[in-house]
Amino acid sequence: MSLAVVEGLTRRFDVSKPWLERVIGRQPKRSLTAVSDVSMTIEAGRTYALVGESGSGKSTIGRMVAGLLRPSEGEVRIDGEAVRAPRADVQMIFQDPYASLNPRWRVGDIVAEPARARGMEVEPGALLERVGLRAIDAQRYPHEFSGGQRQRIGVARALSSRPRLIVADEPTSALDVSVQAQVLNLMKDLQEETGIAFLLISHDLTVIRHMADVIGVLYLGRLVEEAAPATLFERPAHPYTAMLIDAAPKLDGFGREVPPPVGEIPDPIAPPPGCAYNPRCPLAIDLCRRERPALEPVGPGRAACHRAGEVRLEGVA
């Protein structure tokens, strides 16, 4: 059952110089399209993972789904209703457990806040116990906890207004690997117990593969491929996905020598014409430089590539 439907989502940011400087320098207004025409569906009780490099627009999508940012075009619908403001049933977990908890508040008040702000009854002690902390921790302050415990507090806060969807924006990238394991296991347990859905945003392919039911790959604000993990990691249809998988260091890649990827993400203010990936793509043809490919069904998933399915992974014969 689809819980959240994202349709034609676009977000532009004004990145012009300050007004006076612009007028004196006779410079035009400039805008950066962070997210461009993204459509996807988050199923109830499942984990949809967005992966991409910096500047791919993954956090911007997350903030629009959570109602923290208004789209320039398109919309996010939950139960057929457009999201225009933060909602009780969509909550967020942030990357930095040091910056996302108010140091002057007691932990009990922090975790109860999303519910209390909406006049809902809530038992902070019970929330803390659900994430593996103790009920008496409600009396303490954030600085008394380690990074992993703080992230549990962040999870408890997200749970307090009984959400159906949690947007987790890089929830473990500030954590050590053993602590990351604790938080990822906790997220899986909560999903099994309560049927909560996650929109998981991460740059880490191993985390994505471990957690996701569906993966969306973003490049320069556009969804370039979407598929289930097994399909995506075995037979990626888009050359960018294949490059990401090949470039990610492998735990069993002893002495692996793969030709490193070429180029870097282009300037998002002036993206290349046609397919934005064409300057770095080994398969690019004239058509790719002229015409932007649409996201279309390819095998069991979707891909936006004129040569979808032709790419091969390095390590795979």
Place this chain on the structure above:
Amino acid sequence: MTPTLSIRDLTVDIPTRRGTLRVVDGVSWDIAAGEILGVVGESGAGKSMTGAAVMGLLDRPAHVSGGTVALKGEALDPNDEDAMRGVRGRGIGMVFQDPLTSLDPLMTIGDQLTETIRRHLPVGQGEARERAVRALEEVGIPAAADRLDAWPHEFSGGMRQRVVIALALCAEPDLVIADEPTTALDVSVQAQITALLKRLCRERGTAVMLITHDMGVIAETADRVAVLYAGRLAEIGPVRDVLTDPKHPYTQGLMGATPAASAGKGRLWQIPGAMPRAGSLPDGCAFHPRCGKAQDVCRRDPRPEVGRAHPRAACWFPVGEGAEATA
């Protein structure tokens, strides 16, 4: 052959009002010419402190309080700031995590390179400039001659890290210490930078101490790996042996906690508890409160050390060695 870097029983202390914190505690290893030693551990394990100690870049009041450091057989005194200034650059090159803070924002790329080259090598301005262009070409910066007059802010993160590597290598050091050199970079750029570091060091026979928290980077880049826990060496050995057949329960736990790109959907291994802070280490093995196999001997001093306890691991009951007593 004399190893390029040899450290023995290296100890770093930070005196505080509440007593002395021992943040690096008796760490020993060698790195041969052309060899890449990966140093892994979680935050607070002492990896960066060990690197800073070898470079003589510890922030006061932290200081080396014991042990020896030798570069190509010659003893260094990491606490002697003047002497270490002479060693850095020519003897030891450095690459840090954040390429923007490693570069001077008020100097062009070319000036930073020529200054470094002229400081360490007996060459004139013209020759230094030529060498600077060559250094930039070697790290894969296109149109290197034209980029000499560019400023650091005009470069992308990946290009900046290439410049930092060019800076670290331009005086042809014997040892490079790279502290999380790719952590701030995207996956595709990370792959470019690790490939570059690997190639340059192989070609020149530079020894590398690669500090990172990323097991995947270690697997693909390092020849040997050292695992640090609470300031102590938990395990050291050839990278394939340590990662596929860990002997220390902590290494085993770390590997189990890492979501593998090829693994299934099961639960990740959770190491119970958290790493103890410096200054409040338990007696005996620092890992025993979190270890499922801990026996009485683990809770008592003397603590297990690499070599004495097991050739590779600081553990009385190494994983899969049959010595596991029934509790």
